[in-house]
Amino acid sequence: MSRIGKKPITIPAGVTVSVNGNVIEVKGPKGTLKQTGREPITVKIEGSTINLDRPNDSKTNKSLHGLMRSLIANMIEGVTKGFEKKLELQGVGYRATLQGKNLGLALGFSHPVVIEPPAGISFDVSKKQTDITVIGIDKQVVGQVAANIRSCRPVEPYKGKGVRYLGERVIKKAGKSVSAGK
Numbered sequence: 001m002s003r004i005g006k007k008p009i010t011i012p013a014g015v016t017v018s019v020n021g022n023v024i025e026v027k028g029p030k031g032t033l034k035q036t037g038r039e040p041i042t043v044k045i046e047g048s049t050i051n052l053d054r055p056n057d058s059k060t061n062k063s064l065h066g067l068m069r070s071l072i073a074n075m076i077e078g079v080t081k082g083f084e085k086k087l088e089l090q091g092v093g094y095r096a097t098l099q100g101k102n103l104g105l106a107l108g109f110s111h112p113v114v115i116e117p118p119a120g121i122s123f124d125v126s127k128k129q130t131d132i133t134v135i136g137i138d139k140q141v142v143g144q145v146a147a148n149i150r151s152c153r154p155v156e157p158y159k160g161k162g163v164r165y166l167g168e169r170v171i172k173k174a175g176k177s178v179s180a181g182k
Contacts, residue, residue, distance in 0.1 A: 003066075004065075004066035004069055004070060005052055005054070005062075005065030005066040005068070005069045006052075006065075007069065008049040008050065008051050009049065009050040009051075009069065009072055009073050009076065010048060010049055011045075011048045011049065011050065011076065012076070012080055014028060014029055014080070015027065015028040015029075015076055015079060015080060016028075017045055017050060017072075017076070019037075019043050019045060022036050022037045022038075022039065023035070023036055023037070024036075024037055024043060024072060024075070026072070026075040026076055026078075026079050027079065028076070028078075028079025028080050029079065029080065030078070030079050030080065030081075030082050030137050031078075031079055031120065031137045032079070033075045033078060033079060033137060033138060035071055035072065035075060037068055038064045038067075038068060040054060040055050040060075040061050040064065041053070041054055041061070041064050041065055041068045042054075043068070043072070050072060052065060052068055052069050052072075074139045077139075078136075078137040078138055078139055079137055082135060082136065082137050083135075083136060083137065083138070083139045083142045084133050084134060084135045084136075084142065085133070085134045085142055085143060085145075085146035085165070086131065086132070086133050086134075086165065086166035087131070087132040087133075087134070087146060087149055087150060087163055087164065087165055087166065088130055088131050088132070088163075088164055088165075088166050089105075089107075089129075089130045089131075089132070089162075089163055090130075090155070090160055090161055090162060090163075090164060091107075091108065091153075091159075091161035091162065092161075093106060093108060094106060094107055094108065094130070094153075094161070094162075094163075095129040095130060096125045096129055096130070096131075096132050097125060097129060098123060098124075098125050099114065101116070101117055101122070101123070102114050102115065102116050102117070103115045103117070103123045103125070103132065103149070105149070105152060105153075105163075107152060107153040107162075107163070108153070108161075113152050115145075115148070115149060115152075117145065118141060118145065120136050120137060120138060120141065121134060121135070121136040121141060121142065121145050122135045122136070123135070131166070132149065134146045134149070146165070149163060150163045150164065150165065155168075155170045157170065157171070157172055157173045158172065158173055158175055159172075160172055
């Protein structure tokens with residue numbers, strides 16, 4: 001049995017979960033999320049808990065069992081607490097600004113990079129304009145938007161300049177050294 005898949009999911013107060021065929025819908029104080037379930041995995045709501053079952057122990061069913069449990073648990077956490085990813089800018093003149101809902105980035109290019117948030121995503125920028133927070137209820141979308149922002153100027157390995165996740169360690173390479181014998 002899958003260790004993750006067999007754990008029951010508790011439904012907190014203020015959250016409603018409904019299963020209609022393969023579609024799982026979670027409503028909470030922060031919004032509504034929908035997920036299409038995979039066919040062999042069955043979702044059962046019993047009181048304030050959700051249990052997932054699989055028909056047999058085939059490799060695909062085992063992997064889907066844990067996956068579906070994680071997706072439903074993340075949906076419940078998203079509509080109650082929400083998710084956020086923090087990014088930081090390293091480099092002289094690198095800064096972020098909010099232009100309405102859009103995020104404006106000065107990353108050393110000849111033009112500013114403007115990123116429009118998808119539905120359900122908002123940005124927050126610190127006062128020193130080097131820290132960005134991506135906020136939303138869908139964990140997958142929050143992570144993808146943060147990865148898209150990071151890909152605008154990935155961290156380069158010689159000086160460490162670029163956009164990185166907060167707390168990300170970048171291993172710096174040694175630059176060219178002058179040989180002493182010449």
